[in-house]
Amino acid sequence: MCNCDECEQWMQPYMDRVLTDAERAEAEAHLDDCAYCRRRYRFEEHLRTFVRQAVIEPMPVELKQKLSELRTPLL
Amino acid sequence: MSETTREPDARRLATEARDRVRFEEDALALSDQVYRVARHLVGSRDEAEDLVQETYARAFRSWRSFTPGTNLRAWLLRILTNLNIDRGRRIQRQPDQQPLEEGDYFLYNKLEETTDGPTDEERVVQRLSQNDVVSALSEVPHDFRDVVVLVDIGDFTYADAAQILDIPIGTVMSRLHRGRRILKQAMAESAVGSEA
Numbered sequence: 001m002c003n004c005d006e007c008e009q010w011m012q013p014y015m016d017r018v019l020t021d022a023e024r025a026e027a028e029a030h031l032d033d034c035a036y037c038r039r040r041y042r043f044e045e046h047l048r049t050f051v052r053q054a055v056i057e058p059m060p061v062e063l064k065q066k067l068s069e070l071r072t073p074l075l
Numbered sequence: 076m077s078e079t080t081r082e083p084d085a086r087r088l089a090t091e092a093r094d095r096v097r098f099e100e101d102a103l104a105l106s107d108q109v110y111r112v113a114r115h116l117v118g119s120r121d122e123a124e125d126l127v128q129e130t131y132a133r134a135f136r137s138w139r140s141f142t143p144g145t146n147l148r149a150w151l152l153r154i155l156t157n158l159n160i161d162r163g164r165r166i167q168r169q170p171d172q173q174p175l176e177e178g179d180y181f182l183y184n185k186l187e188e189t190t191d192g193p194t195d196e197e198r199v200v201q202r203l204s205q206n207d208v209v210s211a212l213s214e215v216p217h218d219f220r221d222v223v224v225l226v227d228i229g230d231f232t233y234a235d236a237a238q239i240l241d242i243p244i245g246t247v248m249s250r251l252h253r254g255r256r257i258l259k260q261a262m263a264e265s266a267v268g269s270e271a
Contacts, residue, residue, distance in 0.1 A: 054208035072095060
């Protein structure tokens with residue numbers, strides 16, 4: 001099982017699902033056992049969702065129209 | 076020209092027209108997602124709109140070079156990032172190599188220590204405003220921001236981001252790591268203030 005420092009290092013790759021199976025198992029064992037890291041993991045999950053939603057700017061309707069006008073005319 | 080040669084030609088043209096229409100419809104269906112990424116790769120809304128229009132104009136002209144069955148969204152974003160670099164909107168620079176002092180838990184620790192009363196993780200996130208996120212993202216230097224925007228906002232894989240930006244996957248990983256920490260540091264400063 002990893003320690004808190006390693007867990008902090010692995011947090012983002014863990015969430016990106018790019019750890020090896022062995023690393024993933026170690027990280028999960030640590031998260032099961034450590035409330036300190038588990039809180040931070042849950043925070044990171046909420047944070048990712050929040051960041052993604054916070055930056056969404058709806059596409060202007062006029063732009064959508066302009067893009068449609070770029071289409072090749074049908075013969 | 077005899078009827079026998081004209082017929083296959085007509086069939087070929089009809090097939091091509093159908094493929095093109097399908098391509099254009101598929102590309103347009105992705106325009107919201109393309110715009111969402113473009114908006115945060117460049118500094119202003121006007122620039123993003125120009126860039127998306129140029130991207131679609133080029134995509135519709137060169138639709139034959141798209142391989143059906145591959146990732147169309149990544150293909151469009153590749154055109155978009157190339158156009159962005161070609162137009163000199165984005166100055167290529169040496170990425171900042173200064174060591175980062177703060178770890179990955181920095182933002183949580185910063186927000187949590189300044190949150191009154193009982194805290195749960197969702198409540199700690201709520202210390203951040205939409206504006207904290209948007210302004211912090213605009214402060215992340217381009218090289219790092221491109222990767223953060225593609226992976227965390229555009230939902231692209233590391234491999235797609237590497238292909239779109241034409242950089243090795245290892246570079247995507249190191250820029251993402253650094254970019255996310257710069258972003259968190261900027262969000263912490265925006266929400267709590269640099270003195271806290």
